[in-house]
Amino acid sequence: MKNRGKKLLTLGFALCMMLAITACGSEANTSNGNNTGENVAATEGEKGSVELGYVEWDTEIASTNVVKTVLEDMGYDVEITPLDNAIMWSGVANGEVDGMVAAWLPVTHGEQYEQYKDQVEDLGANLTGAKIGLVVPEYMEANSIEDLTEEANQEITGIEAGAGVVAGAERAIEEYENLADWDLVPSSSGAMVTALGTAVENESDIIVTGWSPHWKFQTYDLKYLEDPKGVFGGEEEIKTMARQGLQEDMPEVYSVLDNFNWSVEDMESVMLEISEGTSPEEAARNWVDNNQEKVSEWTAQ
Numbered sequence: 001m002k003n004r005g006k007k008l009l010t011l012g013f014a015l016c017m018m019l020a021i022t023a024c025g026s027e028a029n030t031s032n033g034n035n036t037g038e039n040v041a042a043t044e045g046e047k048g049s050v051e052l053g054y055v056e057w058d059t060e061i062a063s064t065n066v067v068k069t070v071l072e073d074m075g076y077d078v079e080i081t082p083l084d085n086a087i088m089w090s091g092v093a094n095g096e097v098d099g100m101v102a103a104w105l106p107v108t109h110g111e112q113y114e115q116y117k118d119q120v121e122d123l124g125a126n127l128t129g130a131k132i133g134l135v136v137p138e139y140m141e142a143n144s145i146e147d148l149t150e151e152a153n154q155e156i157t158g159i160e161a162g163a164g165v166v167a168g169a170e171r172a173i174e175e176y177e178n179l180a181d182w183d184l185v186p187s188s189s190g191a192m193v194t195a196l197g198t199a200v201e202n203e204s205d206i207i208v209t210g211w212s213p214h215w216k217f218q219t220y221d222l223k224y225l226e227d228p229k230g231v232f233g234g235e236e237e238i239k240t241m242a243r244q245g246l247q248e249d250m251p252e253v254y255s256v257l258d259n260f261n262w263s264v265e266d267m268e269s270v271m272l273e274i275s276e277g278t279s280p281e282e283a284a285r286n287w288v289d290n291n292q293e294k295v296s297e298w299t300a301q
Contacts, residue, residue: 047075050253053097055163056082057189059213059238060102062270063126065284067101067260070295071253073288085112085162092243093119098250099242099257101126107233108132108164108211121244123258125237127213127267132165133232134172134225135210137200144226145176151205154182157195158209161186165209168232175229196220213264215271252301259298266291 050071054064068078083091089112091097103109134145134156142148156173158166166186173179187195192208193216199206200220207225216222240257247254266287273283288295 047252048250049077049079050250051096051098052078052080053083053088053091053100054080054102055085055088057102057159057211058215058271058274059130059211059267061280062267062274062283063101063238063262065280066262066270066287067256069281069284069288070298071256074252074256074299076253084160085109085164089113089116089120089241092116092241095243095245097243098246098253099123099240101238101240101257101260103239103241104130104132104164104211104236105239107168107236110164119244121242121246123240123242126240126260127238127262127264128235129264130212130236130238131224132168132209132211132236133227134169135208135216135222136206136225137196137203138221138223139203140205142225143223144228145172146178146228147225148176148178148182148207152199152207156182156184156207156209157192158184158186159189159192163209165211165232169209171231172227172229175231213267213271215268215275218268218272219275255301256298259300261298262294266294 052064052068054060064080068080071078081097083097088097088100088102089109092100093116103113105113136142140151142151156169158169160166166184169184173182173184196206196208196216197220210216210222210224240260242254242257246257270283270287273286274280278286
């Protein structure tokens, strides 16, 4: 009986200690809430998961990583996935992707927009003043597409097949008689910039499919060739698209995507830092930390 009594006493003491520790922990949490007047800062992922798609262009790498950083700071677990143009649009349309800040309109992604515009929610422009076309170093004599004759072995260095600027180059070859014997050589965004840098270093001719904003315009002295036939269209804007139902499912995420808006200079500063060797995540973090006033406008409810 004595042994049994000692066991019960020991068990009771342990139980009391556990209750006391739990009570203290709860009181501490309550005290933290009362001291700050708001909830303790959100830990990573506690608010849920967000899936963002983007095309793997320098512009979209910059913007998507910045939005990712902002949402993660708010407590969301954010996955960003590089996708082909068509897959990015279909992903938002069928709800597999929550949104994207990478819709170049009205020309570059015009075909995809026409196909999916009734299945996505258009949140408007997040950047204006974008442009696509054929780009050459300033030292080349040509100022218009019509001026091209035999430069660069009659080759246009493109990016990924299926990109809007590549489609524009294909139309240019069809529309401009002086390009009848020219070839478009698709590659990738990175390969195009590498080829451009090599040509500039050697002061040799090169014609590339280009777009702005892009850090190459801050690094090299470049110019767009005039496009008198208008095959590349006029000024473009980059728009934000969200899946249908996102506002009801994740109103805070929807609000950030809806409010997201920045300048060409903002975007190019992030792109330039990445081009100089900083990781996209770190470059985005640096921009967000240095632009809290603008970020607060995006996160305002």
